[in-house]
Amino acid sequence: MPPSGHHHGVASxxxxxxxxxxxxxxxxxxxxxxxxxxxxxxxxxxxxxxxGPNGAGKSTLLRALLGEVAFSGAIHFLPVFGHGREDAPVxxxxxxxxDFDRHSPLSVRDLFACGLSSRPIAVWRSRRDQETARAAxxxxxxxxxxxxxxxxxxxxxxxxxxxALSLTPPPNLLLLDEPVAGVDLGGREMFYRMxxxxxxxxxxxxxxxxxxLPGVASVSDRIVFLERRIMAMGSPSQVLVDxxxxxxxxxxxxxxxxx
Amino acid sequence: MSLWHHxxxxxxFDWAAFAFMRTALLAVLIAxxxxxxxxxxVVNNRMAFFSxxxxxxxxxxxxxxxxxxxxxxxxALLGFGLVLGVAILWLQRITRSAMDTVISLSxxxxxxxxxxxxxxxxxxxxxxxxxxGDLLSITPAEIGQLFVVALVVGGGLLLGxxxxxxxxxxxxxxxxxxxNPWWTQMLFCGAVVMVVTMNLGWVGLLLVNSxxxxxxxxxxxxxxxxxxxxxxxxVIATFSGVTGLVLSYYAETATGATIxxxxxxxxxxxxxxxxxRR
Numbered sequence: 001m002p003p004s005g006h007h008h009g010v011a012s013x014x015x016x017x018x019x020x021x022x023x024x025x026x027x028x029x030x031x032x033x034x035x036x037x038x039x040x041x042x043x044x045x046x047x048x049x050x051x052g053p054n055g056a057g058k059s060t061l062l063r064a065l066l067g068e069v070a071f072s073g074a075i076h077f078l079p080v081f082g083h084g085r086e087d088a089p090v091x092x093x094x095x096x097x098x099d100f101d102r103h104s105p106l107s108v109r110d111l112f113a114c115g116l117s118s119r120p121i122a123v124w125r126s127r128r129d130q131e132t133a134r135a136a137x138x139x140x141x142x143x144x145x146x147x148x149x150x151x152x153x154x155x156x157x158x159x160x161x162x163x164a165l166s167l168t169p170p171p172n173l174l175l176l177d178e179p180v181a182g183v184d185l186g187g188r189e190m191f192y193r194m195x196x197x198x199x200x201x202x203x204x205x206x207x208x209x210x211x212x213l214p215g216v217a218s219v220s221d222r223i224v225f226l227e228r229r230i231m232a233m234g235s236p237s238q239v240l241v242d243x244x245x246x247x248x249x250x251x252x253x254x255x256x257x258x259x
Numbered sequence: 260m261s262l263w264h265h266x267x268x269x270x271x272f273d274w275a276a277f278a279f280m281r282t283a284l285l286a287v288l289i290a291x292x293x294x295x296x297x298x299x300x301v302v303n304n305r306m307a308f309f310s311x312x313x314x315x316x317x318x319x320x321x322x323x324x325x326x327x328x329x330x331x332x333x334x335a336l337l338g339f340g341l342v343l344g345v346a347i348l349w350l351q352r353i354t355r356s357a358m359d360t361v362i363s364l365s366x367x368x369x370x371x372x373x374x375x376x377x378x379x380x381x382x383x384x385x386x387x388x389x390x391x392g393d394l395l396s397i398t399p400a401e402i403g404q405l406f407v408v409a410l411v412v413g414g415g416l417l418l419g420x421x422x423x424x425x426x427x428x429x430x431x432x433x434x435x436x437x438x439n440p441w442w443t444q445m446l447f448c449g450a451v452v453m454v455v456t457m458n459l460g461w462v463g464l465l466l467v468n469s470x471x472x473x474x475x476x477x478x479x480x481x482x483x484x485x486x487x488x489x490x491x492x493x494v495i496a497t498f499s500g501v502t503g504l505v506l507s508y509y510a511e512t513a514t515g516a517t518i519x520x521x522x523x524x525x526x527x528x529x530x531x532x533x534x535x536r537r
Binding site: 062063066067068091092093095098099100101103104105106107109110111113114115117118119120121122123125147149150162166175177 | 296299302303304305417418419420421422424425427428429431432434435436478479482483484485486487488489
């Protein structure tokens with residue numbers, strides 16, 4: 001499938017040309033410019049990978065989309081056919097490795113109930129929430145984790161649980177913030193495979209921040225190389241040969257061989 | 260109220276003959292589940308140090324009450340506790356310093372200010388009851404207040420339970436689920452200040468935080484999910500409260516401290532049970 005090909009020339013497609021538009025976005029934190037002049041279109045059914053060095057503003061971009069930081073410029077969410085308001089899309093979010101209390105008795109079922117409803121999990125056990133959670137977990141091959149404690153899951157398992165939560169209810173835009181950092185290779189491949197399948201099945205626009213350039217290159221439709229501003233953007237094959245990107249990720253450095 | 264006294268006074272125990280013990284028992288039964296419910300959230304969201312600081316800050320509250328010539332320092336306590344709680348949250352956001360440093364700084368400030376205010380003219384000794392608590396400080400009128408606060412704060416905590424927990428897991432995740440982390444934290448801190456202040460008089464400010472933390476810490480050793488956690492904490496808090504109250508009557512010790520010792524006994528038992536289960 002050619003990158004971003006699915007909607008070109010398909011006028012009847014339900015979501016229109018483009019789902020989310022960033023227009024000359026800029027963010028300054030504590031007087032320091034973190035992002036400037038970022039213009040980007042996120043399309044439905046397309047996975048855009050956001051790569052760049054540490055401190056390049058990748059997570060800040062997601063936080064701007066979540067409405068957590070003030071920004072200049074504009075973000076437009078085009079209305080999704082049939083439902084949704086322009087200013088209030090459903091945004092799914094999978095955080096970086098969670099820094100929560102690993103010894104907490106919070107079970108996966110509890111975590112889901114927390115995100116889905118305000119019926120207090122302290123006293124209440126809703127059958128409906130449970131069925132929703134079970135179905136959502138089944139979609140990411142994690143149904144068996146329902147009664148495990150969230151703090152005792154492996155990195156990959158926890159990220160799949162969070163992915164399932166971010167897809168309930170189905171979002172218009174899915175934001176993934178280094179979802180596979182600290183996840184072993186097997187877990188990584190499984191996560192990528194799922195995300196890749198999702199974008200087509202649910203016609204989602206996905207923005208995924210990652211350090212793992214080779215890993216994301218195989219699943220994404222488009223790669224954006226960010227270093228305060230957009231330095232390179234295009235299909236994986238285009239971006240992977242960009243000299244700036246190759247230098248930044250050390251792709252041209254020959255492997256150090258033992259003498 | 261008179262029904263309560265009537266019922267309890269028929270129990271075949273020495274202590275049941277005393278009105279102040281019957282009133283205290285009622286206070287313990289109202290406060291314990293509330294402490295337990297709040298404690299599960301405080302421990303989960305790693306705010307034990309925060310609630311400790313609020314407890315210690317009440318020294319300044321008492322000092323301000325004296326300075327202003329108030330007969331009952333309740334409002335000064337509540338006011339200063341709220342100001343300090345908001346200040347800690349705000350400082351943490353602005354300075355991005357580690358939470359423990361900011362809290363330690365605020366606690367140091369308020370303890371120092373409180374001691375300075377109360378020690379003027381060498382009168383500190385007369386305030387030592389605020390440190391260790393005084394069972395007689397619970398009047399029947401205060402039971403009514405405690406009950407109303409327990410209903411309001413307890414109801415609020417239940418309504419906000421999921422949201423508070425989610426903010427503790429991850430703020431951005433909470434925001435993506437439509438929860439405002441800042442307001443959630445503020446309201447929760449307000450609730451902590453309220454509960455700590457209401458119970459300061461009889462528990463004493465040195466140990467009021469222990470009643471919040473220990474039952475939750477004990478329950479989490481055994482709980483497999485949040486419901487078991489909250490239920491376990493409530494059972495342990497109520498058991499420790501009643502046992503500690505009665506023990507303190509016979510041993511003639513400070514009630515707050517005795518309850519805390521019983522609760523720590525429960526904690527050790529749950530720790531042993533957890534080790535045994537493995």
